[in-house]
Amino acid sequence: MSYTLDLHEGDELLDIVDGTAAYFREVLVHNGYYTTGPMVFRGLPGSETFTLMTTLGNRVNMVGDRHCGFEFHERLELETDYFYRHWDVEEPLPYHAIEEAVAVGGSRLQSVYHVILDFYGESVLDLYAHVEKR
Template identity: 30%
Template sequence: MKIKRCPVVLHNVISTKARCRIDEWDVPARELRNAIVKNGLYGTGPIVYQVYGYDPSSEEADYVFMLPVSQPINMPENGKFGFVREWEHQDGFVLRHADPDDDIEQSYEILRACAHANQVRLQEPFYHIYLDVYGEGIIDIYAPIAQEE
């Protein structure tokens, strides 16, 4: 597995939060994309999401979904959607998690080991950059570096 160290920047990002079963995370992600299209915009990049607050008894977790869009928008504060002109992390590690059937926790451990070897601390939870490649889903896991040790 190849790990890269790089920044990540997205422009004109619309976000939303949802709580759902971990095997149904794609439903609110699709709803975000559909809401964007219904409002005359289009996505200019991949869906990025973060997972936290996992409850094993219900198999549910909290998600934050982000999608860069075609232009800046004026959006009033509301409980459903948010907007930032630029979403950026200056430094982090990225690892491709190519097979969604593989345990993603193993990829997290590889990133943590890389951080330890480089004497840096990671900011968790990590970000998942969902890429649709020939109809198959691939996830790049982005682990922001919190600070040099």
């Protein structure tokens, strides 16, 4: 299940994730769905949109407004050679270093999938780079 929203001038991707994730979970629970996995968000600094995703234990029957930002996907598959574990969420994410590594490999960074993990009570981010071969 995913929820995509527009970013506005001045919005910082990491600053709005917590509130948006809480809203996303609330909407799912209110409609009888329970998340069964970590929250994942896709985006890059400077993006105009970002997408928040999670797994559910069952299918979703989408009814109503198709332009509300919510979508159901049967599965998410991402094959990448570029992975980074970010242990300290208070420290800036190394997007520039990731982009450089991808470029050295002959590809272009399209987006980064951020998996929010709970690690002994602390948040850890696993970053997976979605790249396009040149």
